[in-house]
Amino acid sequence: MSRPRKWRSVCSLPPNSKFGPLGSPLEEEQPVIMTVDEYETIRLIDHEGMTQQECSEQMEVARTTVQGMYDSARKKLAASLVDGKPLLIEGGEYHLHDHSGQGLGRCGRGCRWRQRMNNPEGEDQI
Template sequence: MPRPKKWRKVGFIPEIRFYGPLDCDIENSIIIMSVEELESIRLMDLEGLDQNECAQRMMVARSTFQRIYSEAKRKIADSIINGKKLKIEGGNYTLNICKIICKNCGYEWKEKCEDIDKDIECPQCSSENNLICSEDEKNKVCRRCFRHRCGRL
């Protein structure tokens, strides 16, 4: 059984998700770009960060970032050179990944934190009440966490 993909953190989800030539009506010439591939282009080319900084922001290894970025550039080049449409959808991304700590047993894990309706429990002791969301090892409260803002933790 393959290892599950890790969530890639993105800081931007586009409102416009379809690009391409105006004079092309061929429906089978659509390239699908994932949201995390778009994020790699945004970080490297728009914000001007280096690969290490981009990888840290997306919470992936530098080599993983390089692979995502290379694939994104290839898709953009294919779209422009060959007159194909580019559609941005899907992927394995999240807007926020928080470090959750169970105060009951001390177990720590990372959790995707957009879905405020999803109740979480400690994978170690199944506690639902003694969980804190922290941004780093100093236990600063994660101000971006939707659960924290809505009083779910």
């Protein structure tokens, strides 16, 4: 009997979940599907500048799991860009952080929810 999969902890859902080449309908091409947890690894490692170890602690999974998700996400991004295919972010085995209370769940420095609360105009901080 196999071990049950561990849910990956994600700060928040992506603000945009559909991307594609300009000028062509997204429905015409077979899309590349990236899971929400794969997106979270790209966000934390590439956008927030975390190491794989820091990312694994925030997502509450092993570093090797993060490494596998990150590699898969990068291949999907490359396929979408190089082949001109739409990219959809959906599905995966994750749960959202609970941002209530003092501890704010396991969210760390890359918390999108906390960034939005500190920036009431709703503009992303880059």
